[in-house]
Amino acid sequence: MFHPGDLGKITPDEQADALRTLIAVFATSVARPGVVPRNAVSAEILDIVDEVPADAAEAVAQLFSVMALRLRRRAAPRGTVFRQTVETALLARAHTGEPPPDGEASYLASDLPDLVAIDAACAGQMARLAMKPADGRRAALTAEAVAAGLADAERRGLLGGADRSAGDLAVVEFLLRAAAQYLAATGGRKE
Structure with missing residues (x-):
């Protein structure tokens, strides 16, 4: 390890x-x-x-x-971070035993939430966050993000078992792909 x-x-x-x-x-x-x-x-x-x-x-x-x-x-910081994020997400995916995707575009497009779903999730997050102490809000958001990755890995049967690293990497891949999807979706907007 x-x-x-x-x-x-x-x-x-x-x-x-x-x-x-x-x-x-x-x-x-x-x-x-x-x-x-x-x-x-x-x-x-x-x-x-x-x-x-x-x-x-x-x-x-x-x-x-x-x-x-x-x-x-x-290079441009946004592009550099995006490239590193996609590469790391795909590396984590490979180590969970998933087959390689058809390409980066299809990988980022799959399971992509629309703006309505994102707005609804934001509204729920903000409501829950208002009930937390100010100095614990960022940690609470991190916990929810990690919980989302854990729930996705559990749903796919990747948590537990003999190879615990595979489950951990599935959570990491979920979080990294979400970050790459966000960067891809917002890449065309004006600074």
Whole structure:
């Protein structure tokens, strides 16, 4: 089981392996003056990634994620967060045993509530929230959001059982997909 305290604990050897791969990626994909760019997704790079030992995969993946986030910070924040959210939701979905969706558009469109349903849910939330102490309102909203994910996972029979992580990831996928659906639905409005 992954422990949050292990975040950032990457050995020098793991760092060296990851950096060799990053150097190979940049050497083949970044266009430089006077140098004809080559194919970034070469068999050699994939081989290097495939050879990362299983016990080092999480640390190497973490380093890659940090590098990708550093690059993505140059993009529009909304688009960066949307992309990360969709990717993480689909990753969580895959780990619950769900088949891959037909595509991102169909994934975000499925089970999408209409504005009438959202307005009704907001009215109910606001009424319940008015009865809570001011300093506990955000926690109450978080509890309701998590409860919605738990209810969805329970309805699909994904809670409990031998693999508890699958149920937890189903809840996470529910919450992440809802966030991605919101960003997609509101993406076209004027700032």
